[in-house]
Amino acid sequence: MIASQNRFWSRIFLGPAALIVLAFSLFPLAYSLAMTFTNKRLARAETRFIGLDNWARLFDDERFLTTLQNTVVFVVCAILLQYLLGSFLAVLLNQRFRGRWFFRLSFLMPMMMSPVAVSFMIGRLILHEVRGPLAIYLMNHDVPQLLGELLMTDARGRLSWTTHSTRAMIVVILIDTWQWTPFFLLVMLAGLQNIPVEIEEAARVDGANAWQRFWRITFPMLLPLSSVAVLIRGLEAFKVIDIIRVATAGGPGNATESVTLYAYDMGVKNGEIAYATTMAYALLILITITATLYIAATQRLTRWRRDN
Amino acid sequence: MRMRAGRARIRWGHLLSRLGMWAVLLFWTFVVYFPIYYILITSFKEPVDVAKGSLVPWRDFTPTLKWWNDVLFGTQSEAVKKAYSNSLMVGFGGAFFSVFFGAMAGYGLARFRYKIGPMRNDNLAFWFVSQRMLPPVAVVLAYLLLYRDLKLLDTQIGLALAYIMFNLPLVVWIMRDFFTQVPLEIEESAAIDGASPWLIYWRIALPLAVPGLVASFLLSLIFNFNEYLFAVILTATRSTMFPIMLASQFTGDSIRFWILSVLALMNILPAIAISLVLERYLVQGLFAGAVKT
Numbered sequence: 001m002i003a004s005q006n007r008f009w010s011r012i013f014l015g016p017a018a019l020i021v022l023a024f025s026l027f028p029l030a031y032s033l034a035m036t037f038t039n040k041r042l043a044r045a046e047t048r049f050i051g052l053d054n055w056a057r058l059f060d061d062e063r064f065l066t067t068l069q070n071t072v073v074f075v076v077c078a079i080l081l082q083y084l085l086g087s088f089l090a091v092l093l094n095q096r097f098r099g100r101w102f103f104r105l106s107f108l109m110p111m112m113m114s115p116v117a118v119s120f121m122i123g124r125l126i127l128h129e130v131r132g133p134l135a136i137y138l139m140n141h142d143v144p145q146l147l148g149e150l151l152m153t154d155a156r157g158r159l160s161w162t163t164h165s166t167r168a169m170i171v172v173i174l175i176d177t178w179q180w181t182p183f184f185l186l187v188m189l190a191g192l193q194n195i196p197v198e199i200e201e202a203a204r205v206d207g208a209n210a211w212q213r214f215w216r217i218t219f220p221m222l223l224p225l226s227s228v229a230v231l232i233r234g235l236e237a238f239k240v241i242d243i244i245r246v247a248t249a250g251g252p253g254n255a256t257e258s259v260t261l262y263a264y265d266m267g268v269k270n271g272e273i274a275y276a277t278t279m280a281y282a283l284l285i286l287i288t289i290t291a292t293l294y295i296a297a298t299q300r301l302t303r304w305r306r307d308n
Numbered sequence: 309m310r311m312r313a314g315r316a317r318i319r320w321g322h323l324l325s326r327l328g329m330w331a332v333l334l335f336w337t338f339v340v341y342f343p344i345y346y347i348l349i350t351s352f353k354e355p356v357d358v359a360k361g362s363l364v365p366w367r368d369f370t371p372t373l374k375w376w377n378d379v380l381f382g383t384q385s386e387a388v389k390k391a392y393s394n395s396l397m398v399g400f401g402g403a404f405f406s407v408f409f410g411a412m413a414g415y416g417l418a419r420f421r422y423k424i425g426p427m428r429n430d431n432l433a434f435w436f437v438s439q440r441m442l443p444p445v446a447v448v449l450a451y452l453l454l455y456r457d458l459k460l461l462d463t464q465i466g467l468a469l470a471y472i473m474f475n476l477p478l479v480v481w482i483m484r485d486f487f488t489q490v491p492l493e494i495e496e497s498a499a500i501d502g503a504s505p506w507l508i509y510w511r512i513a514l515p516l517a518v519p520g521l522v523a524s525f526l527l528s529l530i531f532n533f534n535e536y537l538f539a540v541i542l543t544a545t546r547s548t549m550f551p552i553m554l555a556s557q558f559t560g561d562s563i564r565f566w567i568l569s570v571l572a573l574m575n576i577l578p579a580i581a582i583s584l585v586l587e588r589y590l591v592q593g594l595f596a597g598a599v600k601t
Contacts, residue, residue, distance in 0.1 A: 006420065006505060009420070009504075009505040009506070010416055010420035010421075010422060012412075012505075012506070013412045013413060013415055013416030013419075013420065013505075013509070014412070014413050014416040014417065014420075014422065014432070016409045016412065016413070017409045017410060017412065017413035017436070017476055017480060018413070020409060020472060020473055020476060021436065021439055021473060021476060021477075024469060024470065024472075024473035025439050025442065025447065025473055028447040028450040028451055028454065029442065029446065029447055029450075031450045031453075031454070032446055032447055032449065032450040035449075035450065040453075042452075088332075089332075089333075089336060092329050092332060092333060093333075095329070101587075103333055103336075103337065104587060105583060105584065105587045106337055106340050106341065107336060107337075107340060108583050108586075108587055109340065109579065109580060109583045110340060112530050112534075112578075112579035112580075112582055112583050112586070113534070113575075113576040113579040113580075114533065114534040114550075114551050114554075114575045114576060114579065115534060115536065115551075116534075116536060116551040116552075116554050116555045116575065117551070117554060117571075117572040117573075117575040117576045118576075120554065120558070120568060120572050121343045121344070121346075121347050121572055122343055124558065124563065124568075125343075125346065125347060125350065125565060125568075125569070126342075126343050126346060128563075128565075131358055131359060131361075131563075131565060132361075133346060133361045133363070136360070136361030137361070178339070178340075178343075210325075235440070235441050238443060239443045239444060239445065239537075241445070241536065241537055242536035242537070242551075242555075245536075245555065246555055246558065259445075260443065260445045260537070263445050263449075264445065264537070264540075264541070267449045267452075268452075268541060273449045273452070273453065276449055277446070277449050277450070280443060280445040280446035280448075280449070281446055283443050283445070283446065284442065284443050284446045287441065287443060288441070291441065
């Protein structure tokens, strides 16, 4: 250490960042918590302390419970799909072949794009029920019923998803998958490239086939990294609002509405800031519990794999 | 005999798996590029060609520059340019300060020994990262009320401050990782020569960590440029961000796909440019530390 005793300089380096986080993250968080016990509204009016009323209201709010369920369904399905797709593509791109950089670059791009633009591009244009290319194709061609089911057609063979709860959710999940599969691809690719070649070679010499090598060696070695990647993406996915607001606006009814979208409407449109913040806090608590359980479970799994 | 048959089968298997690999790669390339290609051609189409779903310019339809002209020089060009420059200003400004303060904190955590209450260096680094777990909606309404009192609503500064906070955790994490990998010897000899810690940091450590600086700057920039929730709540007319302006155009059934395609393309343009630069840095450096742990 150059100057482990140098308290002055250590404070200069860490101080500003720590102060910014304290002022802009912890303070608003505490302020929000205090607000959940009041009837604070957006319009300036007298604010009263109302105890746990907001929290009690949550459990009777059918719409809130629906949005909570939607959010969980969205997170689980989207993350699972992205993880599988991303890992699969990473395994392919880990091989050496000409033009690999082109695919790596292309597959990475969606992750950097604005979710609003992506959501418009796929949800509002490509999958538009009348003007989208898929709809136009289905209008001009007959497809077998089973394929039609997959392509989300109605009885007349026309594209139809905005009025179906499940299909609308599928579309939202697909948009998120288009955008975020690259994240898993990137992380898993980095992980694959760090696995020493010797281990694979040894297994190959011992006669393990590609499938065995993947399940017995690659997959377990990537397990810790996968669990971190799933955690990071999962935490992000819980906060979803933008793609849903653009693609379905929460509809049909509130079949695709997420907690964040509902809280936004409640706080900004209805002006019930305190209740909206209570919802957000409930989400925060849910995320924290889920993350803690998840971390404990993955650590146990990793340990179990190592011991066996 | 048996062995030869086995070998032949393996070769066939190899060929098949290669074919399968290319099929999957090409399929995903199509999935990625088709939507981008489609908004690109839509931005050059007359409404009637949009309705027909024409695919190939010059063969199926005659491209027109009308909409690009409209957006960039027409009646709404003022609003578009204002929103775009707002997004760039907040994006670059916010990213610069996140990296400036984040790199300092990362260096501090890599070089000094901290003890704040029960928290040591590792705890502090984790404390920074854990700020990213927070659902932004939990604090954004508090921001709305506080900013209203501080007269920061609908200002670029206000939004940039929020974004600095959002990006700091990631920057601190990345930069700490980079500085831990920078060899100590040069810094130690500079210290013996009497250089102050700041000079050592600014002149020696920072230049060696340029890849980390670039990666974290671009990641912050792209986050700021794409962010939705804070932008929609904390800004209104004077400081509208570009994605908000784009999202506000989806009203009613008469969506003007052609204009929206122009705007959406403008919105994803920085992403494409940044991917080109970042691809190298990301795969090389960024996850090196994460993978080791």
